[in-house]
Amino acid sequence: MQLIIKNASVLNDEGQLELKDITVKGGLIEQISPSAENAAKNEADGAQVLDAGGKLVTPGFIDMHVHLREPGFEHKETIKTGSRSAAKGGFTTIACMPNTRPVTDNPETVSFVRQKAKEAGLVRVLPYAAITKSELGRELTDFAALKAAGAIGFTDDGVGVQSAQMMKDAMKLAASLNMPVIAHCEDNSLVEGAPVAEGEFARRHGLKGIPNESEAIHVGRDILLAEATGVHYHVCHVSTEQSIRLIRQAKQIGINVTAEVCPHHLILAEEDIPGLDANWKMNPPLRSRRDVEACIEALEDGTIDIVVTDHAPHSAEEKAKGMQLAPFGIVGFETAFPLLYTKFVAEGRWSLQMLVKRMTEDPARVFGLETGRLAVGSPADLAIVDLEKEREVDPEQFASKGRNTPFGGWKLKGWPVATIVAGKVVWSE
Ligand SMILES: NC(=O)N[C@@H](CC(=O)O)C(=O)O
Ligand SMILES: [Zn+2]
Ligand SMILES: [Zn+2]
Secondary structure, three states: OEEEEEEEEEEOOOOOEEEEEEEEEOOEEEEEEEOOOOHHHHHHOOOEEEEOOOOEEEEOEEEEEEOOOOOOOOOOOOHHHHHHHHHHOOEEEEEEOOOOOOOOOOHHHHHHHHHHHHHHOOOEEEEOEOOEHHHOOOOEOOHHHHHHHOOOOEOOOOOOOOOHHHHHHHHHHHHHOOOOEEEOOOOHHHOOOOOEEOOHHHHHHOOOEEOOHHHHHHHHHHHHHHHHHOOOEEEOOOOOHHHHHHHHHHHHOOOOEEEEEOHHHHHOOHHHOOOOOHHHOOOOOOOOHHHHHHHHHHHHHOOOOEEOOOEOOOOHHHHOOOOOOOOOOOOOOOOHHHHHHHHHHOOOOOOHHHHHHHHOHHHHHHHOOOOOOOOOOOEOOEEEEEEEEEEEOOHHHOOOOOOOOOOOOOEEEEEEEEEEEOOEEEEEO
């Protein structure tokens, strides 16, 4: 069955919008032509026609860092609810973290995740597998078997790998299998139960602070290990000026390092936290305004390659435990694009082209995916976005089970209105 998306505003290579009709067949983009050229003919052929009405049509967004919570924490999220939430945010490919219960440290759990994602039938779900068994940092998992089962990379996200020797062994093994190592960078000895970053907020509320070095020490260590082993090393949720300095230098001398940043670390600083509300608690924590500015500049100059959400749903009961005791993490799928569009594109700092690239083409390039581009022959994974539509963030309306966001009530523009995966509309308003 053919699908034709008429009157799609599409970014050209110069970053200008052009009105196009996109023809989809067999799940692939078959043709991109100036609007109305073949519409009459195709309609006569009985194709399904979707009129985008001049709205933006981009490659579907790709999120390389998400938590779907299944198996084991289905009260927070399931693969199905997480997939629906992703689709609602315009995402068509998501890569899920292994900190489930059991941890995705065995081929059976990798297969389980893939099976559940297939049953949900919404977005493409790419599973990561753990570096160490149960993410305890003691014993490496069976990388070859996990790769064979469909894992796309190795990470102990949720915790840092504390032992340098363990990380080096992991990188050597991953490099031999041509697989990336994705690192949550955190030195536990520098953190010890602190719930927020060092700074004014921590001082005012008498809380222990997480220092910037707790992240950057791992980044520096791992860059040296990546240099020694030749692995593709990808840094999770970068949040400090110091980490960025190290990554920038490593890239300059040709070390195979890439990095990601979350919308909240591009927008919020610790001084913005309004009070002891755990919807503002995430790992890494909100840092200083200086760090926020460093993250923005790093994404602009390509030191940081991609945007990810680190979608991390938790239940209302868990988040009600307060700043010290609640788990770290906030949801992200359904606010990511509107937040960044409103704060950076609508306000004139970034081009639309840059934002879209960091959420589509760049993640595809970094992780070798065949999606992420609007090109003839590519998978027809698309997001349709209403750039004019303005609406308040209402967590009660989320498709995710998680309501844990600091952005409730924010008035944003640029809401996705339909999401297409392999030529099939998986979500529309
Ligand atoms: N980011 C978070 O604050 N939380 C994540 C873990 C993680 O990404 O490190 C989670 O699993 O809840
Ligand atoms: Zn993490
Ligand atoms: Zn995470």
